[in-house]
Amino acid sequence: xxxxxxxxxxxxxxxxxxxxxxxxxxxxxxxxxxxxxxxxxxxxxxxxxxxxxxxxxxxxxxxxxxxxxxxxxxxxxxxxxxxxxxxxxxxxxxxxxxxxxxxxxxxxxxxxxxxxxxxxxxxxxxxxxxxxxxxxxxxxxxx
Numbered sequence: 001x002x003x004x005x006x007x008x009x010x011x012x013x014x015x016x017x018x019x020x021x022x023x024x025x026x027x028x029x030x031x032x033x034x035x036x037x038x039x040x041x042x043x044x045x046x047x048x049x050x051x052x053x054x055x056x057x058x059x060x061x062x063x064x065x066x067x068x069x070x071x072x073x074x075x076x077x078x079x080x081x082x083x084x085x086x087x088x089x090x091x092x093x094x095x096x097x098x099x100x101x102x103x104x105x106x107x108x109x110x111x112x113x114x115x116x117x118x119x120x121x122x123x124x125x126x127x128x129x130x131x132x133x134x135x136x137x138x139x140x141x142x143x
Contacts, residue, residue: 001050006039006047023115038062045095051079057088063096
């Protein structure tokens with residue numbers, strides 16, 4: 001297994017993986033332009049896992065200077081239960097910590113029970129004390 005920083009050259013393989021991953025919802029922000037902008041704004045915080053040059057896992061992260069945000073953790077079905085997701089999370093959190101970020105958040109779709117179990121097993125706490133609101137500035141109201 002080879003782990004490295006994600007680049008825009010991973011876009012097509014990442015989109016293919018995310019499209020096949022149950023519990024990952026793709027939006028307009030996941031366009032090539034959107035992902036490239038995210039990676040440029042948050043250099044060295046997103047990672048991929050490869051086996052013999054094939055992308056089999058991803059995680060993306062960024063921060064606002066105060067809190068980290070983790071998204072698109074995904075591992076191909078054929079490579080699950082090998083510790084890949086746990087290693088990707090570790091790399092991501094280490095990179096955020098090096099940026100001075102101590103606390104991070106992530107969002108999980110309510111129907112994604114597998115992700116809820118994974119993150120709880122990683123020590124992440126479910127928050128029932130806050131509500132998330134979203135606003136899309138522009139023509140597309142795809143929240």
